[in-house]
Amino acid sequence: MTETIDVDLCVIGAGAGGLSVAAGASQMGASVALFERGVMGGDCLNVGCVPSKALLAAAHAAHTVRGAARFGLDMSLSPVDWHRVRDHVRGVVAAIAPVDSVERYEGFGVRVIRAHARFTGPREVEGGGVTVRARFMVIATGSTPFLPPVPGLAEVPYLTNESIFELDATPEHLLVLGGGAIGCELAQAHARLGCRVTLVEAAGLLGAEDPEAADAVRLSLARDGVRVFEGVSARAAARTDDGGVALTVDGPDGGAEIAGSHLLVAAGRRVAFDGMELARAGIDVDDRGRLVLDARLRTSNRRVFAVGDAAGGPQFTHVAGAHAGVVIRNALFRLPAKAGQGGVPRVTYTAPELAQVGPTEAELTAAGTRYGVLRWPYAENDRAQAERSVDGFAKLLVAPNGRILSATVVGEAAGETISVMALAIARRLKVSALAGLVVPYPTRTEVLKRAASSWYVPRLFGDRTRAVVRFLMRFA
Template identity: 55%
Template sequence: METIQTDICIIGAGSGGLSIAAGAVQMGARVVLIEGGEMGGDCLNSGCVPSKALIAAAKQAHAMTAGAAFGITPVAPEINFAKVKDHVAAVIAGIAPVDSQDRFEGLGVRVIREWARFTGPDEVTAGSFKIKARRYVVATGSRPFIPPIPGIESIPYLTNETIFAQRDRPEHLIVIGGGPIGMEMAQAHRRLGCKVTVVEAAKALGHDDPEAAAVVLARMRGEGVELLEDAPVVRVGGTDGAIEVEIKNGRIIKGSHLLMAVGRQVSLEGLGLEAAGVNHSRKGVTVGADLRSSNRKVYAVGDAAGGLQFTHVAGYHAGIVIRQMLFGLPSKSSTAHIPWATYTDPELAQVGPTEAEARKAHGDALKTMRFDYAENDRAQAERKTDGFIKVMVVKGRPIGVTIVGAQAGELIGLWALVIATKRKMGAVAGTVLPYPTLAEVSKRAAGAYFSPTLFDNPLIKRVVGVVQRYIP
């Protein structure tokens, strides 16, 4: 067995692991990167990239049916489902070289394509290699969670890891789980010609602002997606092409394919964390704000760190860890400024607490500013008037923002910056934006914060009156 001495050993070549490896090796550290699966991790191969490529194809199909308001006769698109999946595969292939083994070896990273296991507090084995490093990073990501539903072990089902290889169009896709993954896939498949039923045990998009979620759900129902809420699944059965899902009220939904989208679980099995003295739970490695575990040599990032499960969070964690490992600088992570988006149509984006969460934390000190897409000229021009922005403000400073509507995932970036840099509402209200753009919904919401002071203040009106009478 070959022993490798190195500065940093990273387990997992997803977003977080790759970011750390690239940054560290280019700044002079010796880096070993271990990956037993595919380079690029879930995001590239079975998550963000293929799902957004599929959504893009579905948007093109939907546009052909939605032109009547513009004076364009709707037509039924001819959908070649296999070629849609070729498009998805081509997008992955176009991005893959950036995450490839060749690229990272070219940067100077030692890449080992094996499964890793801790054999001690400062030692990892992977295949025929023993790695002894000064510091380790667990960046193993997560995988689909499959709940123990009676019958699930005996029927074929899809997850995000397998659905993008499905080249035959499902006649009737049943989706168990009404979270972001389930809802994105439900709408995309409906637009691509599938009958779709979503079964959710509680409320669809239940972790989001309920008013914003209602806008998305209304659109999906309008497009023909059947949404069953408060419908726990008690049994599944059937065979390939003939699936049955029984819900608590006794109703049986019959479909051709089943997608399990009820959440994700952190991938820590087989890592030997006990041997390394690394405390962990089913939620992930137990870490502090500095992302260090109970073993000071071992960090965890991304999904493995047990917090928000987003690709951009893993990239953010990479910066936190690099500052500590390479420069010895104290650095701590926070979630207050982390945005996220659900890429349905309309999109739903959030940074910071929702209105209900902010109200619970701040009570009467909270002010909520709102502006509707229907009052935005660009939204009117493009017939994309469904949606709104809602800004939660405490003492002049935004603490949370909800946006539902066209390009919400793009618009939330401004507010992530404002919250991260602790700017006040005046910074957004004073920004000059090109007209007409959807971005103006943010400026108008910020301006609304100052409207009562400017327009409903008797003192302001007296001052204006004096100026108009006496100052030439």
């Protein structure tokens, strides 16, 4: 028999966005039902952000030991014990999992239903023998790895971010198909843990990022032993006689075959709503299968919202969290809150890290926006010198009136320092605010302050200023 319950809010998907909506709404007094057919926490906790950063931390530790001589230390690294590294990754996930657990959300008063949900009406969904009628609904179903249309790919043993963290042994030679953030991060992590790695990218490495910043990552990958092929398309995939995988690729110099023991497909992610029967709820999708949303994240059924990857925008956990706030303000408080796309920071967690907020130079140029460039190198930062991590720079793009339009930081801890720039851009600050900021010494945040201060160099240290100072000193 089917159980029927009535709630204020029904959330479909227990990833970052769905959990944020469910937790916030329930603690504010709304009755909430939450559907999840997989594991609580979604991709970010289980197969995305958390395990990848745990693996990168292990890789960074190995790299530090190998490079200890630069600090005057003699250290050696034994061959990597892959099972211990895997246990480390699992341990990090397990430590965070209780925060996203069924028990915790039931403690908030959320009814958690472990089943696939499908719409049966404009304000009704069903799954796992439970029918939920809700005043408002939220689609938070995330995304899945995209499998490019390469002949033979579906017939070979390939990995994605959903399976690579479960390997039982060190990959002898990892082929990475895709040079975006996921591909670059996992390529470098495995290389630093002792694997041979070859990365194949059809366009350019980190092509959406500032080219100068992408160059810094490219150089670091090469130093770590990653072979990178850019402008090379995979034409076919096949098994090798020893159980590995071979990619036939096209490139500027003709075709070639690249063989490895394992293949990681990191060619982006796709959003799909298979089996949800959106039409029964009057929810429209466009010709690419994406939800049609307004600025308030409402679908064509104004009682149904979408958050996170399901909303079709930037695929970041922090965006999903921001979407949750928009939905709560709209659904619970009837406030016409809108989702803003500007000023969303993004980070590629390679070494050096690459962080960006706001438009790139190419995007500003294409839009006809006038701007100037301010920059400061990590090599002239005392903290970077002390820790022997001088690769990188900060670059600010500034309007003629001094307002900060965007920022790129590439270097150690760039993902931490970029938050300063996200705030500056969100508050439409000028370089004067950043230049006048007192920051602790020695920190890497000084690269931002020094870059902003360079705006005043031609004004303060020019001939006119010198003449004024000489004149005033005559009367001192």
